[in-house]
Amino acid sequence: MNKNCALKFRAILLFASLLSGGTATAAEFTAGPVFTDFGKKTTVEGVQFDASAHFKVAFDVAKGADAGSLNRQFDSLARFINMHVASGVPAQNITLALVVHGGATLDLLNAVAYQQKQQAANPNIRLIDALLRHNVRVIVCGQSAAAHGYEKADFISGVEVALSAMSAHALLQQQGYTLNPF
Numbered sequence: 001m002n003k004n005c006a007l008k009f010r011a012i013l014l015f016a017s018l019l020s021g022g023t024a025t026a027a028e029f030t031a032g033p034v035f036t037d038f039g040k041k042t043t044v045e046g047v048q049f050d051a052s053a054h055f056k057v058a059f060d061v062a063k064g065a066d067a068g069s070l071n072r073q074f075d076s077l078a079r080f081i082n083m084h085v086a087s088g089v090p091a092q093n094i095t096l097a098l099v100v101h102g103g104a105t106l107d108l109l110n111a112v113a114y115q116q117k118q119q120a121a122n123p124n125i126r127l128i129d130a131l132l133r134h135n136v137r138v139i140v141c142g143q144s145a146a147a148h149g150y151e152k153a154d155f156i157s158g159v160e161v162a163l164s165a166m167s168a169h170a171l172l173q174q175q176g177y178t179l180n181p182f
Contacts, residue, residue: 031078034085034134038127039078041086049088055080056095058169058177064103068120071107074098074127076182077136091134097172098131101141101165105148108140113154125156132158141165 027042057080065071077096085091100108106117107124114122128138140155143164152161162168169179 032082032086034081034091035078035130038075038130039080039082041079041083043086047087049084051088051090052093053084053089054093054095055084055089056175056177057180058097058099058172059180059182060165060169061098061100061104062102062165064106065124067118068123070123070127071104073104074107074124074131076180077131078127080180081134095135095177096131097137097139097168097177099139099141099162099165099168099172101144105140105144105150108138108155108159109150110154110156113150128156128159132156139165139168141168 029040029042031037031040059073059077059080061071061073063071063073077098080096081091081094084094106114107122108128109117109122111122111125114120114125132138137160138156138158139160139162141164142161145151145155145161155161162171173179
């Protein structure tokens with residue numbers, strides 16, 4: 001953006017701020033209504049979904065969290081459910097899948113395997129268990145698992161092992177899932 005455009009943009013923002021009373025407030029982010037410990041979201045005024053809306057979405061996560069930290073990309077699934085249910089979509093109309101590969105594979109390890117690898121407790125277990133209880137499919141890439149030396153028994157109970165993340169996404173797409181680009 002050139003200097004002239006940047007100045008005009010700032011002037012427009014200042015004018016808009018003055019029209020709105022001159023003060024900006026931070027949005028309040030809260031959990032719920034489905035997940036009370038995860039998936040904080042905020043209300044967006046004027047946005048409401050018809051109760052007949054359906055979502056069938058696959059999320060792809062390759063980036064792992066720092067040791068002992070919650071994977072925020074996993075939390076995005078809880079946020080997706082919370083914000084849409086809060087906006088009028090029945091929970092039973094939301095079908096999600098989490099496909100995990102690369103460095104994020106570690107974040108799906110059960111308590112014992114994670115402790116051995118990271119010398120810490122896995123904070124993702126509670127979140128993954130909550131997602132599984134709400135019928136979210138959690139699928140780990142078998143190629144990534146093998147590359148990291150993990151076996152099926154090393155993962156949180158309920159995690160599915162696919163041939164690969166690529167094949168998992170191809171099959172989910174054939175089942176009507178769209179890919180969340182975030």
